[in-house]
Amino acid sequence: MKKTFLPLNDLPIGKKAKVKLLACNGPVRRRMLDLGMIADTEVEALQKSPSGDPVAYGIRGAVIALRSEEASKILVEANVL
Amino acid sequence: MGLTSNQAGRCVFAGKTTISRSNNAGCKVIALAGNPNVGKSTVFNSLTGLKQHTGNWPGKTVSNAEGRYKHKDKTFIMVDLPGTYSLMANSMEEEAARDFLCFGKPDCVVIVTDSTCLERNLNLVLQIIEITGKVVVCVNLIDEAKRKKIKINCSVLSKCLGVPVIPTNARSGWGLMELMDAVYDVSGDVAAVAPVNISYDEVIENAIAMIQPKIYSLIGNKINSRWAALRLLDSDDTFIKVLENYLDFELSDNAQLLEAIKAAKEYLAKNDICPERLHDMIVSRLVQTAESISNAAVIYENKHYSRTDKRIDNVLTSRLFGIPIMLCFLAIIFWITIVGANLPSRLISDFLFAIEDKLTDISMSAGLPKWLYAVTVQGIYRTLAWVVSVMLPPMAIFFPLFTLLEDVGYLPRIAFNLDNFFKKACAHGKQALTMCMGFGCNAVGVIGCRIIDSPRERLIAILTNVFVPCNGRFPTLIAVSAIFIGGRFGGAFASFASTLALTAVVLFGILMTLLISYILSKTILKGLPSSFALELPPYRKPLIGRIIVRSVFDRILFVLGRAAIVAAPAGLVIWIMANITIAGTSLLAFAANFIDPFGKLLGMDGYILMAFILGLPANEIVIPIIIMSYMSAGSMLEIESLEDLRQLLISNGWTWLTGVCVMLFSLMHFPCGTTLWTIKKETRSAGWTLAAFAIPTAAGIILCTAVAGIARLLGLA
Structure with missing residues (x-):
């Protein structure tokens, strides 16, 4: 098991990861924080929509769909075999 | 989807922050x-x-x-x-x-x-x-x-x-x-509250302490000074304006306070806390506090509590089945509505027209003047009876079914499934939700566009909302598709064919929504899609009884009431127009003949076009007006079933092409009066209201002309 950093939109479905960095500013950053995405929050990639984007993520007990533009700005740390 | 007097704008007071207390003493x-x-x-x-x-x-x-x-x-x-x-x-x-x-x-x-x-x-x-x-x-x-x-x-x-x-x-x-x-x-201050105090890092607490006393000395207990201090640190200076606005005095003149804020911000900066970091720290502390409280008070006895939801989503939003299932749901709802509405529609119209006979008898024996009888019974009552018998059954079936999907939590999944299309159209993902609201009532859909923050995307959503048929237009679509598309097949396939036609029309409406959104964002409303996060709420067990009660009282009665209010005067106008003659032709025939060439160009006729124009107050009355106009022209006096309606329409020159064009134009023409008024209120602009009027109308005219032209050219009709 090795820890790697990757943008959230690259997290495979069914995998969990920890939020490490929000690479966005202004309103987008505020919105992500409001969803509870602070450092070390666990997120799980749950389900792709039929066209592959957006993707539904499990965040603090809620299911939130994010477009790849937003998800790519969230850096997470995941265990990869 | 909701259509209540509330949401149509009566009790709305967005932006108002005080309730006048003088009228509500003791409340x-x-x-x-x-x-x-x-x-x-x-x-x-x-x-x-x-x-x-x-x-x-x-x-x-x-x-x-x-x-x-x-x-x-x-x-x-x-x-x-x-x-x-x-x-x-x-x-x-x-x-x-x-x-x-x-x-x-x-x-x-x-x-x-x-x-x-x-x-x-x-x-x-x-x-x-x-x-x-x-x-x-x-x-x-x-x-x-x-x-x-x-x-x-x-x-x-x-x-x-x-x-x-x-x-x-x-x-x-x-x-x-x-x-x-x-x-x-x-x-009533009977119970003492001791709200939890959220404490922040020492540096932030010090900064708060630098301004809180200054604020307190200015505004006392009017608002929580600790909270105000925190906001003044966290946000830009616009919050000062907000304070001034509501508290009615000049803060920006208060040098002492401004000095203190500046000093506190400098202090934070010196300790490596830039504004962005400060906000992160504040939010993080709130989230952490929430987490620890939740850990103390909530026990998850089943770690996989959301597994069922995930499994359902795996199917309902899957790559393979997501969109087909969505279309199936839509088609099933239409099919049940079409099949189920037939019999009650006939029963209601039998009943109401039996009453008309009674009314005729009564007015005859009472010696009512002939014109008064004609105006009230043949004009107003008959239009009302038509509206009720054409509208009520499909609504009574369609509404509860759609509410069921809504109650269970399926609508956000529709938005999830369709989001990529909206992204490609440079539109907001939540537009799919406002579009779904439009199925109930476009005016409600337009108000619903407030959930979209970006003004550009909100305008796009408002301007295109009318491309999904509201419940006022469904009965028209259902009747026409049943007669001219279902009717062509007959037997067991009839309802199947009209269901397919209806589904196709709705799909086409969604396609037009996307197309027009795309065109708008490439021309007059240029811009890139803004960020969004869509919550997919947990599925909930629907309460069937409540759904039925709610659909009846919140929606059906309200919509029917509105239709009736509009239909009664419209019936009067039609009757007058049909019965006042100039040089041998009735006013109605005169007006209809005048626009007939244009109607023909669109694959319809003058009477149909007149009905759409007179139906501006409410789309529900379009079909009844068409029937009234044809009947006043004198070919038939009573209609007892869909078959009679078919005969009436065919004897007035309808073909399958007329049916298709009526459906297309019904899908794409100017929004109803209520919707236009709502758009005016929401956009605060006559120009955008005009655009909302012109865009769908132009689309409808172009499409109907093209379809009619091509069909005639190919000799299909």
């Missing part, structure tokens, strides 16, 4: 806050009896509504705030909610939370507690929590938060009495 003002989609509107309705429409998807309350209820010896005015995740003023709705909580001086704030997702909800609870301690937390949907084996220890929660916590199941009314008791106590 207690209660603010109702909460995340989107936690059952806030259900609590509001159960307590006040007002029919604020509720549904299982985020952002339902798009404007503040207020209602009253009595408990013990006091009257309470309850204000339903927009559902928000936070009060950090990221959007207009959050700003409105924050301003009311802060400056509206509610005597108590009820915060409704979702017990199946408490941790996230606590974030808002903590933010509100920072503003005012007079809070009652309502842990709603407790039955859903039980079903998912989530145990919530309300006394621990209450101890952690320092305010009363009441478990409720608002849908069944369970716990509401206790909630009202708690509100009574807190608002």
Whole structure:
């Protein structure tokens, strides 16, 4: 098991990861924080929509769909075999 | 989807933050806050009896509504705030909610939370507690929590938060009495509250201490000075303006305060806390506090409590089945509506026209003047009877079915499935939700566009909302598709074929929504799609009885009432136009003949076009007007079934092409009067209202002309 950093939109479905960095500013950053995405929050990639984007993520007990533009700005740390 | 007098704009007072107290002496003002989609509107309705429409998807309350209820010896005015995740003023709705909580001086704030997702909800609870301690937390949907084996220890929660916590199941009314008791106590200062104090890092606390006393000396207890200090540090200077606005005095002139703010910000900067980092730290502390409280008060007995939901989503939004299943749901609803509406439609029309015969007898024996009889019975009553028998059965079937999908929580999944198309059209993902609202009523869909923050994308959503057929147009579409498309096949395939046609029309409407959105964002409303996060709420068990009661009272009666109000005078106008003759031709025939060439160009005729024009107040009356016009032209006097209607239309020159063009034009023409008025109110611009009128009309004219032209060219009709 090795820890790697990757943008959230690259997290495979069914995998969990920890939020490490929000690479966005202004309103987008505020919105992500409001969803509870602070450092070390666990997120799980749950389900792709039929066209592959957006993707539904499990965040603090809620299911939130994010477009790849937003998800790519969230850096997470995941265990990869 | 909701169509209530409330949402059509009567009780709306978005932006208003004070309730005039002089008229309401002795009343207690209660603010109702909460995340989107936690059952806030259900609590509001159960307590006040007002029919604020509720549904299982985020952002339902798009404007503040207020209602009253009595408990013990006091009257309470309850204000339903927009559902928000936070009060950090990221959007207009959050700003409105924050301003009311802060400056509206509610005597108590009820915060409704979702017990199946408490941790996230606590974030808002903590933010509100920072503003005012007079809070009652309502842990709603407790039955859903039980079903998912989530145990919530309300006394621990209450101890952690320092305010009363009441478990409720608002849908069944369970716990509401206790909630009202708690509100009574807190608002009357009977119960002492000791709200939790959220403490921040030392540096931030020092910075707060540098300005809090200055604020306190200026405004005293008018608002919470600690909270105001924190906001002044966290936000830019616009918050000063907000304070000035509501507290009615000049802060920006107060050199001492400005000095203190500047010093505090410098102090933060010196300690490596830039504004962005400060905001992160504040939010993080709130989220961490919420997490630790949740850990103390919530027990998940089943770690996989959301597994069923995930499994359902795996199917309903899967790559392979997501969109086909969505189309199937739509088609099944249409099919049930078409098949089911036939018989009741006939029974109702039999009944109503039997009454007409009675009315005729009565007026004859009473010796009523002939013209008066003709105006009231043949004019007004007959149009009304048509509206009721054509409209009521499909609505009575369609509404509960659609409400069922909404109640279960399927609509946000539609938005999830379709989002990529909207992204490609450079539109907002939530536009799919406002589009779904349009199925109920376009005016409601237009108001619903408030859930979209970006003004550009909001305008696009408003301008294209009319491309989905509202319930006023469904009966037209259903009748025409049943006659001219189903009718061509006959037998068992008839209903199947008309279902397919109807589904195709709706799909086409969605396609046009996307196309027009794309064109708009490439021309007059240029821009890139803004960010968005769409919540997919947990699926909930629908309460069938409640759905039926609610559809009947909230929607069917309201829509029918509106249709009747419009239909009665319209019937009068039609009758007058049909019976006043100039040089041997009736006014109606004269007007219809005048626009007939244009109607023919569009594959229809002058009477149909007239019906669309006269149907501007409400689309429901288009088909009845067509029938009235044809009948007044004299070929037939009574219609008892769809077959008679078919005969009437065919004898007036309808072909399959007329049917198709009527369906297309019904899908794409100017919005009804109510919708236009709502658009004017929402955009505050006559220009955009005109655009909302012109865009669908132009699309309809172009398409109908093209379809009719091509069909004639190919010799198909």
